[in-house]
Amino acid sequence: MSELFQLYILFFRMGAVTFGGGYAMLPILRREIIESRRWMDEETVMDYYALSQGLPGIIAVNTATFIGQKCRGVAGGILATLGVVFPSLIIISLLAGVITAFSHLAWVQHAFGGVRVCVCILILNAVVKLYKKAVIDGPTLLVFLAVALGSYLTPLSPVLFVLAAAVVGIALKNMGVKK
Amino acid sequence: MLYLRLFWEFFKTGMFAVGGGMATIPFLYNMADATGWFTRNDIANMIAVGESTPGPIGVNMATYVGYVTGGSVGGVPAAVLGAAVATLGLVTPSIIIILIIASFLKSFRNNRYVESAFYGLRPASTGLIAAAGLSVVVSNLFFAETLDQGFSLAFFNWKGWILAAVLWTLTNKVKQTKGLHPILFILASAVAGVVFSM
Numbered sequence: 001m002s003e004l005f006q007l008y009i010l011f012f013r014m015g016a017v018t019f020g021g022g023y024a025m026l027p028i029l030r031r032e033i034i035e036s037r038r039w040m041d042e043e044t045v046m047d048y049y050a051l052s053q054g055l056p057g058i059i060a061v062n063t064a065t066f067i068g069q070k071c072r073g074v075a076g077g078i079l080a081t082l083g084v085v086f087p088s089l090i091i092i093s094l095l096a097g098v099i100t101a102f103s104h105l106a107w108v109q110h111a112f113g114g115v116r117v118c119v120c121i122l123i124l125n126a127v128v129k130l131y132k133k134a135v136i137d138g139p140t141l142l143v144f145l146a147v148a149l150g151s152y153l154t155p156l157s158p159v160l161f162v163l164a165a166a167v168v169g170i171a172l173k174n175m176g177v178k179k
Numbered sequence: 180m181l182y183l184r185l186f187w188e189f190f191k192t193g194m195f196a197v198g199g200g201m202a203t204i205p206f207l208y209n210m211a212d213a214t215g216w217f218t219r220n221d222i223a224n225m226i227a228v229g230e231s232t233p234g235p236i237g238v239n240m241a242t243y244v245g246y247v248t249g250g251s252v253g254g255v256p257a258a259v260l261g262a263a264v265a266t267l268g269l270v271t272p273s274i275i276i277i278l279i280i281a282s283f284l285k286s287f288r289n290n291r292y293v294e295s296a297f298y299g300l301r302p303a304s305t306g307l308i309a310a311a312g313l314s315v316v317v318s319n320l321f322f323a324e325t326l327d328q329g330f331s332l333a334f335f336n337w338k339g340w341i342l343a344a345v346l347w348t349l350t351n352k353v354k355q356t357k358g359l360h361p362i363l364f365i366l367a368s369a370v371a372g373v374v375f376s377m
Binding site: 016018051055066085088089093095097099110111114115122123126127133147149157161162166172173 | 194209224228280294299302320339375376
């Protein structure tokens with residue numbers, strides 16, 4: 001029980017102090033899990049982290065679930081996950097109330113006007129970074145364009161595009177044309 | 180019932196958003212259109228708040244959406260419950276998927292079908308985020324409502340374009356600033372927004 005609680009507290013702290021999620025977690029993971037507690041070795045943590053990026057869901061959440069379950073089984077996985085999301089719940093609940101209360105003020109609206117421009121650039125930068133890793137040849141370029149246009153121009157759910165892309169990926173790689 | 184729907188919408192997001200926090204944005208756009216819980220314009224604010232507060236961005240945005248949605252039917256307790264439900268919905272698929280694959284991890288990683296599925300998933304996920312990004316750009320750097328009086332230069336949010344150009348340069352071209360945390364650019368943009376009445 002106390003070890004489970006420790007796991008919860010550790011990931012709670014990680015959720016509370018890391019800005020930006022997944023990437024920002026790594027230095028703390030290294031210090032707390034590998035160096036001071038010696039629960040896992042560096043290679044395992046890095047493997048889990050890499051795999052977490054590829055799986056569906058939030059990277060930080062996936063990493064927490066992996067490490068929690070590796071350390072203390074199913075209960076560990078669940079508690080580590082609850083730990084990493086709980087600070088968000090507290091902080092956002094407090095903040096959302098404040099924002100709602102002040103959102104009618106002109107200067108607050110101007111501030112968000114500026115912030116939304118920044119969001120455009122942050123998304124653009126994220127897309128460029130992902131594009132370099134994901135679009136590696138002709139077929140992947142076609143998938144990228146088809147999904148980007150299809151998603152922008154139609155109200156179809158992203159779920160459909162994701163499922164179709166997985167099928168297309170499997171078909172392209174296994175239909176014998178390439179190998 | 181609202182909370183079940185909220186859980187289900189975020190369960191789908193957690194299940195199908197591949198590529199971390201930013202990959203949840205297309206799902207939020209779809210949710211705004213399908214449910215009317217919040218507007219497309221709210222999403223850009225949610226992204227900014229999610230990036231500027233501690234914790235994973237995707238989790239922060241889910242919590243925010245849940246809070247706003249819950250709050251629309253009641254007071255603060257309903258809002259906090261909504262935040263909790265959305266967050267649990269988002270993380271439940273991760274827990275299920277990982278607890279399942281952790282037991283046969285090695286064979287999962289080297290499975291050619293899993294590998295080839297990701298060959299298609301990565302560009303698709305990037306395409307979804309690009310489409311969502313385009314929506315954010317269209318609604319924030321252009322004033323679509325001015326088109327009612329015909330096309331004019333008022334259509335362009337020129338202050339926004341200048342700020343965007345400055346931010347792009349600082350985050351990509353200037354060696355001293357491009358590694359800085361996004362939160363600093365968000366805060367600077369908020370100040371610019373107030374100073375230049377954006």
